[in-house]
Every structure is written in C-alpha cells, then in structure tokens.
Amino acid sequence: MKRITLNGFKEKISSDETIASLIKRFDEQDKSLIVEKNGKFVYPPDYPKTTLQEGDSVEFINPNFGG
Amino acid sequence: MTEYNVINTRTNRLDTPDKTTGRAIFIDDVKKTGMLHAALLHSPVAHAKILGIDTSEAEKLPGVTAVVTAKDAGLTPYGVSPARYDETMFCHDKVRYIGDEIAAVAAEDPETAREALKLIKVEYEELPAVFTVEDALAKGAPTIHEKYPNNIGAEVHQEFGDVEAGFKEADLIKTTTFKNKRQDAAFIEPPGCVADYDTSGNLTLYSSTQVPHYVQRTVAMVLGLPVGKVRVVKFYVGGGFGIKAAANIGELAACLLSIKTGKPVKLIYSRQEVFQLCRARHQFTHKLTTGVKKDGTLTALKHECYLDGGAYTSFGIATVYYAGSLLGGPYRLPNMKYDGYRVYNNKPACGAQRGHGGVAARAAWEQQLDMIAEELGMDGIEFRLKNMMVTGDVTCNDLNMSSLGMKECLDAVKDGSDWKNKKGKLPKGKGIGVACGFFVSGAGYPIYRSETYHCTATVKLAEDGGTAVLYTASAEIGQGSDTTFGMIAAEALGVSLEHIRVESGDTDMGVDLGAYSSRQTLMTGHAVKEAAESVKQQVLEVLAKELGIAIEDINVANGLVYFNDRNVDFSALRTKYIKEHRGWKDNPEGDDFTFREASRIAYLSKGTIVGTGKYKPHDLGGKFKGAAVGTSPAYGCSAQVVEVEVDMDTGKINIEKMTDAHDCGLAINVTSVEGQMHGSLSMGMGEALFEEVKFDDNGKVVNDDFAEYKIPTALDMPPMETIIVESNEPNGPFGAKEVGEGAIMPTIPAILNAVYDAVGARIHELPLTPERIYRGMKENEK
Numbered sequence: 001m002k003r004i005t006l007n008g009f010k011e012k013i014s015s016d017e018t019i020a021s022l023i024k025r026f027d028e029q030d031k032s033l034i035v036e037k038n039g040k041f042v043y044p045p046d047y048p049k050t051t052l053q054e055g056d057s058v059e060f061i062n063p064n065f066g067g
Numbered sequence: 068m069t070e071y072n073v074i075n076t077r078t079n080r081l082d083t084p085d086k087t088t089g090r091a092i093f094i095d096d097v098k099k100t101g102m103l104h105a106a107l108l109h110s111p112v113a114h115a116k117i118l119g120i121d122t123s124e125a126e127k128l129p130g131v132t133a134v135v136t137a138k139d140a141g142l143t144p145y146g147v148s149p150a151r152y153d154e155t156m157f158c159h160d161k162v163r164y165i166g167d168e169i170a171a172v173a174a175e176d177p178e179t180a181r182e183a184l185k186l187i188k189v190e191y192e193e194l195p196a197v198f199t200v201e202d203a204l205a206k207g208a209p210t211i212h213e214k215y216p217n218n219i220g221a222e223v224h225q226e227f228g229d230v231e232a233g234f235k236e237a238d239l240i241k242t243t244t245f246k247n248k249r250q251d252a253a254f255i256e257p258p259g260c261v262a263d264y265d266t267s268g269n270l271t272l273y274s275s276t277q278v279p280h281y282v283q284r285t286v287a288m289v290l291g292l293p294v295g296k297v298r299v300v301k302f303y304v305g306g307g308f309g310i311k312a313a314a315n316i317g318e319l320a321a322c323l324l325s326i327k328t329g330k331p332v333k334l335i336y337s338r339q340e341v342f343q344l345c346r347a348r349h350q351f352t353h354k355l356t357t358g359v360k361k362d363g364t365l366t367a368l369k370h371e372c373y374l375d376g377g378a379y380t381s382f383g384i385a386t387v388y389y390a391g392s393l394l395g396g397p398y399r400l401p402n403m404k405y406d407g408y409r410v411y412n413n414k415p416a417c418g419a420q421r422g423h424g425g426v427a428a429r430a431a432w433e434q435q436l437d438m439i440a441e442e443l444g445m446d447g448i449e450f451r452l453k454n455m456m457v458t459g460d461v462t463c464n465d466l467n468m469s470s471l472g473m474k475e476c477l478d479a480v481k482d483g484s485d486w487k488n489k490k491g492k493l494p495k496g497k498g499i500g501v502a503c504g505f506f507v508s509g510a511g512y513p514i515y516r517s518e519t520y521h522c523t524a525t526v527k528l529a530e531d532g533g534t535a536v537l538y539t540a541s542a543e544i545g546q547g548s549d550t551t552f553g554m555i556a557a558e559a560l561g562v563s564l565e566h567i568r569v570e571s572g573d574t575d576m577g578v579d580l581g582a583y584s585s586r587q588t589l590m591t592g593h594a595v596k597e598a599a600e601s602v603k604q605q606v607l608e609v610l611a612k613e614l615g616i617a618i619e620d621i622n623v624a625n626g627l628v629y630f631n632d633r634n635v636d637f638s639a640l641r642t643k644y645i646k647e648h649r650g651w652k653d654n655p656e657g658d659d660f661t662f663r664e665a666s667r668i669a670y671l672s673k674g675t676i677v678g679t680g681k682y683k684p685h686d687l688g689g690k691f692k693g694a695a696v697g698t699s700p701a702y703g704c705s706a707q708v709v710e711v712e713v714d715m716d717t718g719k720i721n722i723e724k725m726t727d728a729h730d731c732g733l734a735i736n737v738t739s740v741e742g743q744m745h746g747s748l749s750m751g752m753g754e755a756l757f758e759e760v761k762f763d764d765n766g767k768v769v770n771d772d773f774a775e776y777k778i779p780t781a782l783d784m785p786p787m788e789t790i791i792v793e794s795n796e797p798n799g800p801f802g803a804k805e806v807g808e809g810a811i812m813p814t815i816p817a818i819l820n821a822v823y824d825a826v827g828a829r830i831h832e833l834p835l836t837p838e839r840i841y842r843g844m845k846e847n848e849k
Contacts, residue, residue, distance in 0.1 A: 007516060008149060030512070031465045032392065032698060034223060034384070036150070039214050041222045059150045063223065063388030064698040066510025066584025067147075067309055067419025 005057040020047040034061040073558040077738045080550040092302045094259040094275040099331035106180035108170040110162035113413040113766035114196035124186040130179035136170045151380035163378035166343030171320035196413040203412040211411040221384045221409040227463040228402030233367025237358030245431030247833045248759035250348040253778045256305025259335035262321035277307040278581030283574045285314035301572040304544040309419035310345045312583040342771035346418025350375040351427040363453045367402040374409040381418035383409045389424025395462035397473045398454040422811040433502040433816030472730030472794035476706035479728035479790040484708035500820025504812020507699035508805035509586030520681040523577035524594035528676040532666025540579035541591045547739035552595045559599035561623030585805035592800035597680030609669040628660040700798040703809035705729040709817040713825040718840030722785045732796030732804035743806040744789045751814025753779045
C-alpha cells in the first residue's frame with residue numbers, strides 16, 4: 001500500500017495503482033476531467049501508464065465549473 | 068399563441084418600481100448603528116519580498132479602531148477552485164502585483180481609514196517582475212508561485228478524433244492568430260459589503276455579490292467559522308458579469324474587522340480598486356489551424372491558446388478549459404486538438420467574464436471561417452449552414468445539443484438584415500458581416516467538489532391562500548431573475564404573477580450556487596417549478612378529499628380551480644371560507660372556485676402549505692433527454708449580422724445596425740430576453756471597438772477610471788433588431804435555457820467580418836481602434 005493525497009485528502013492505494021485505475025475506482029465520469037500529478041498536467045493517453053508513488057499528490061479537476 | 072398564462076409573455080419586472088422611484092437598496096445605502104468604515108492597503112510594487120510591516124503609527128491615529136494584517140488573518144489559502152487555492156487574505160511573504168493586499172484598517176469614517184493606510188510602513192525587497200506571457204515563459208523568468216516554477220498555472224490538453232487524419236482529408240488548411248485585450252467588466256456599482264458580527268457569534272455579511280453561497284463557504288473556511296454561523300445577504304446589485312462570482316478580499320477583510328471590533332464594518336471598493344482587484348476578462352492569444360474540404364466540409368481544428376492570467380488563478384482553470392472546449396460546436400467538427408496554457412505574471416489576476424473563456428476564441432474562429440468561405444467561393448452563411456449542427460447532435464468533445472435552433476437563428480438574421488441584397492453589393496467603406504456562437508446553460512459541476520444540489524427553492528402559501536411566497540437563494544443582479552422565477556412559480560401554481568412574492572439572495576433561504584455560467588433560469592427554474600408544483604399538488608389533494616372527487620379531475624389556471632365535472636358542488640367550501648372572513652370586502656363570488664379559497668381550505672386541513680424543489684444536473688439523466696454528466700445540461704445559441712461604415716481616411720468605425728437572433732429554448736419573460744441580448748451586443752461592441760485595460764512599464768493600470776476607460780452607453784448603440792428563436796429545450800423548465808452569455812459570442816466576429824467587407828483588410832487584434840484599422844488598410848494596399 002502507498003499513501004497519496006487525492007483532491008486534498010489522504011488516501012491509501014495499492015502498489016500498482018495508476019491514474020487510469022484511480023479514475024475508475026473513484027468513478028470519475030466527467031469526460032472533461034483534468035488530472036494533475038504533483039502539480040503537473042497528465043495527458044489522457046498517459047493515464048494507464050502513470051503510476052503513483054508514496055507521497056504523490058493527485059488532483060481530479062472538473063474544469064466545467066462555470067463562471 | 069402561447070399555451071401559457073404567465074410565462075412566455077412580456078412582463079414588467081418586479082424590481083422596476085423600486086429602481087425607477089429610487090427605493091431600491093444597493094450596498095452603499097446600508098447603514099448600521101456604530102458602523103465602522105474600512106480601507107485596504109495595497110502593494111505599490113509588482114513583485115517584492117515583504118521584509119516587515121509596522122502598523123503601530125496607524126493604530127495610534129485618532130478614530131482608528133483596528134488594523135489587521137496576515138498576522139491577524141492567518142494564512143488559510145483560498146481561491147475559486149480548491150485545486151488552485153493560491154491566495155491568502157493578506158500577503159505575508161511577498162506581493163505579486165500592484166494592488167496586492169497587505170492590510171486593512173477600520174475607522175470611524177472612510178477618510179480616517181484611508182489616512183491610516185498612509186501610516187502603515189511596509190519594507191519591500193523588490194524582485195524582477197514580468198508582465199507578459201512571453202516574458203513569464205522566457206528562460207530565467209522570475210517565478211510568481213513557487214509551486215509553478217515555469218509560471219504555467221493551469222493547462223489543458225485535449226484531442227478528440229484524429230486531427231492529423233482530418234488534415235489529410237482537407238483540401239484547404241488555414242492558420243491564423245488572434246489576440247484580444249484585457250477587458251474590465253465596468254459594472255456601475257463597485258463591489259462593497261457590510262459585515263456584522265453579533266454578540267451571539269453570528270456573522271452576517273451584506274454584499275454586492277453574484278454568489279452568496281460561495282461567499283458564505285469561503286468566509287467560513289478562511290475565518291474558521293461554521294457555515295451555519297455565516298449568513299450572506301445581497302441587496303440589489305448594480306451588475307456583476309462574472310467578476311462578482313467569487314468571494315473577494317473586501318468581504319473577507321470586513322468580516323475579520325467586524326469580528327475583531329464587534330461592530331458592523333463597511334468596505335466599498337473605489338473605481339481604481341475595481342481595476343486592480345476585480346478579475347477581468349483575460350487577454351487570449353489564439354493560434355487556430357482549420358482543415359476543410361473543397362465542398363466546405365470541416366475536417367479538423369488544431370488550436371493553441373495562451374492566457375495572460377495575472378498574479379493568481381481565480382477562475383483560470385475553467386477559463387483555459389472553456390477557451391478550447393467551446394469551439395466544439397455549433398459546427399460539425401469531427402476532429403479537434405486543443406493545447407491551452409494560463410500563464411501567471413505580475414499584473415492583477417484575471418477571471419470569469421460574460422462568455423467565460425469563449426469570446427476571443429469564438430471571434431478568432433468565426434473570422435477564420437469567413438476567410439475560408441471566401442477562399443472556397445462560398446457565402447459566409449451558406450458555409451456555416453453546411454456545417455451546422457442540429458438538435459440531437461453531439462460535438463466531438465461530447466457536448467450534447469439537446470436543443471439547437473442555430474440554423475433558425477442564421478435564417479432569421481439573414482432575412483432580418485436583408486443579407487442577400489447587401490452582401491457583396493455595398494459600396495467601399497460599407498460592410499456587412501455574420502457570425503455564430505453558443506454557450507453553456509449552467510455548469511455541470513459546482514466550483515468545489517461536491518454532490519450538492521445546485522439549487523433549492525421553497526414556496527409557502529399565505530394562510531389566507533392569497534399569496535405564495537417564493538424563497539430562493541438565487542441572485543438577482545439586474546438580469547431579471549426574480550421576475551423570471553416569480554413567473555415560473557406562478558405558471559406552475561396556476562396563479563397570476565401578482566399573487567407571487569419573491570424573496571431571494573439570502574443564504575438563509577436555501578442553497579443556490581448563484582448567478583454565473585448562465586445557470587439560473589434553467590437550474591433554479593427547475594427547483595422553483597418543482598416547489599410550486601408541490602404546493603399545488605398539496606392543495607389539490609385536500610380539495611379532492613373534501614369534494615370526494617379524483618385529483619386528476621381538478622386543475623388550476625389563472626387563479627381559478629377547474630373541475631372536469633362542471634357539476635361539482637363547492638358551495639359548502641365557499642361558505643366555510645366566507646365565514647372565516649366576516650367583514651372583508653373581497654370575499655369570492657361567482658361561478659368559479661378560486662385557488663385562494665382552495666388554499667385556505669388546504670391550510671385548515673394541513674397547516675402551513677410548503678413545497679420544496681431542488682435541482683442538480685445529474686438528476687436529469689433518465690428523466691429528461693440526454694442529460695448525463697457533462698459540461699452543461701443545455702446550450703443556448705446565437706447568430707448575428709452587423710453592418711458597419713468605416714471612414715476610409717481615418718479608420719473610424721460606425722456600426723449602423725446589429726441584427727441578433729438567439730435561441731433561448733423558451734422565453735420566460737420576452738422583454739428580459741431581449742434585454743440580455745441588448746446587453747450582450749453592447750458589451751461585445753465595447754470589447755471589439757475600444758475597451759482595453761492598459762498598464763505602464765511597472766505593471767500599474769493607467770486607465771483605471773471611466774474617463775479613460777471607455778465603455779458604450781445607450782447613446783452609442785446602433786439600431787438593434789432582436790429575434791427570439793424558441794427550440795423548446797427538453798432539459799429546461801418549460802423548455803427554457805440561457806440567454807445571458809451566448810448572445811455575446813457572435814458580436815465581435817460579426818463586427819470583424821463586417822469591417823473586412825468594408826475595407827478589405829483582416830484585423831487579428833482587438834480593439835478595432837481607428838489606428839489599427841488604418842494600419843490594416845495600409846498593409847493591405849501593399
């Protein structure tokens with residue numbers, strides 16, 4: 001198990017967790033979803049191969065929040 | 068003929084009497100016993116370390132009650148999106164733009180508060196500053212926020228379909244770049260507030276805001292108060308346009324000072340502070356490459372965009388997203404790639420403004436599409452119609468056009484402007500141009516991650532049955548939402564508008580995310596309709612029971628109860644009602660049973676009749692057509708034709724006529740829809756022709772008043788023809804959707820295309836000053 005920060009809160013994830021599996025596990029359905037890892041944009045094609053390390057910070061952002 | 072009794076008509080707004088007689092209360096009218104006045108200390112330099120702050124002399128000034136800095140406020144980060152909380156109430160380690168907030172003073176009068184600011188000593192160590200996207204991205208540029216060392220504070224990269232394959236299919240590929248300028252919202256009423264922390268520990272904030280709910284949450288979070296201890300109330304608001312759609316430093320500082328002093332504290336922005344602190348429209352630089360077949364079929368769009376973001380993020384993540392995503396429609400575009408970057412620098416932060424993110428992108432693309440049409444030998448309208456989406460289409464980036472009267476809008480402006488007799492037939496110096504656009508009708512998600520309802524509403528019947536009071540926390544900011552919701556409630560209940568009283572803009576009245584993203588008519592409208600229908604249902608249930616008939620055999624319209632069986636005997640109920648009103652002169656009589664009587668009978672049976680409604684976009688899935696998780700439940704759309712005359716010697720533009728058609732689904736109040744269309748035309752015209760916030764070499768705004776920053780007034784507007792198209796939006800209450808922002812989308816490109824038609828020069832930078840037009844004409848001659 002690894003500990004990461006997801007959307008500002010501590011989460012425990014399995015060792016082989018990727019961005020893609022994290023999206024699936026947290027049921028993120030927004031097709032416009034922006035994912036950032038440690039403050040950097042993650043390109044959608046890279047979701048399956050982007051693994052997570054202890055202490056990583058991940059943001060799932062729904063950018064269609066208006067204005 | 069409309070099938071409705073209240074909505075879909077021209078109705079005088081509920082706020083008209085107050086506003087025309089001077090009874091309307093705006094924030095600066097508010098006075099409280101013992102009220103103090105606050106002022107903010109701003110950084111005079113664009114980028115510097117703070118080495119020390121000494122407030123001792125200010126505190127000694129007679130009349131000063133409190134001085135607060137980051138030491139008092141704490142360092143709780145806040146902002147708009149929780150993913151970018153990059154501000155604190157006051158700067159503590161460094162300042163990032165001229166205007167950044169250092170301290171606040173509360174005093175017995177505004178003059179003393181401002182005098183005290185001069186006595187606060189701040190020691191700075193200046194840092195190198197950058198004021199452009201290019202300089203901020205240059206190698207070795209100073210870092211504005213440590214977390215983002217390359218100064219890119221937000222970025223979006225998306226590809227839908229296969230763009231390279233799309234370009235291979237294309238017979239013509241066109242690339243252009245386009246730049247707008249930072250635009251101030253130029254609302255007439257500057258932001259202001261009165262904070263009142265009472266002896267029971269309750270904080271009431273009266274504020275000129277578009278979003279009482281978000282302000283309530285931000286104030287509670289930053290000051291460490293339970294949400295239930297914070298109440299936010301708005302009075303009439305003199306315009307917002309997106310800039311008042313987030314909590315601001317004035318609100319936070321006034322609340323802190325009220326808590327510290329135990330007295331009400333008023334803080335009103337000066338016009339100079341509006342230009343410094345309020346988050347205006349970004350400057351965008353768009354590079355667009357479009358592929359198209361010989362027959363005019365669009366094949367691909369590649370889009371790169373840089374946003375001049377200023378010192379903080381504000382709404383920037385959404386802005387950079389919308390700048391790309393809103394080109395997904397309204398044309399059938401199978402392949403689209405977008406790379407957007409929002410760049411920090413040492414100017415005041417930018418944020419959301421009418422047509423959020425999409426206005427410059429739309430201007431850039433609609434002008435480019437006109438260029439493509441010309442090269443293909445096609446008429447601009449013909450080219451657009453060939454690619455136009457229709458109801459039921461879904462864009463390549465999954466925007467579901469659950470209703471889309473775009474083709475009807477184009478046909479309407481074509482006919483309304485006499486396009487066929489003018490296009491290509493006007494003398495040199497005169498021109499006509501067309502453009503289209505669309506916008507979301509409410510955001511799919513709240514600003515903070517939550518499963519919250521986007522709005523709730525309550526309708527309560529008076530015990531005499533004669534009046535229904537609608538409570539909503541929505542924000543009437545001059546756009547007419549109170550009237551819209553009153554009309555929706557009246558229609559759903561079956562009474563006239565005069566029997567509805569609307570109470571709004573108070574967080575005690577429920578949850579409503581507020582007036583932004585063109586959301587209220589659709590979203591709050593749903594909640595209001597549901598609440599009113601609940602009340603009606605409760606009344607009819609009692610009535611059916613009392614009369615011994617089925618509820619399905621009763622209906623209400625125009626304040627009267629209709630029975631399928633005309634022989635229903637309601638005389639006993641009428642007698643009961645009249646006997647409760649001995650001495651009254653307006654007791655019901657005649658052949659019809661009134662809703663007032665029915666409501667009183669229901670009250671006698673059940674007590675106070677209260678109905679509630681709620682709405683969030685996800686709830687629509689399954690119940691209404693095509694409303695899954697996504698950017699918005701619906702999209703409004705607009706087409707415009709603009710006619711101009713350009714002085715060929717000076718480049719000065721005179722707009723002669725604007726013809727605008729907008730699909731709002733169904734017009735609840737026809738007059739208000741037209742008002743929104745007029746406002747959009749005015750704001751778009753100002754941005755196109757002359758609005759630009761300018762800075763000196765040190766990052767200071769130089770045109771920070773209405774003497775130097777020009778906006779159009781009513782006297783500047785040309786004849787405007789507004790045509791309402793109604794497509795009956797399946798996800799909207801009674802078929803309604805937005806008009807507030809979609810209507811601004813085509814204005815700038817229609818002007819650009821008209822100017823080209825007049826002078827033969829394409830202008831790719833705003834504003835269209837005479838100098839820029841003149842230079843364009845001279846370049847064209849070469």
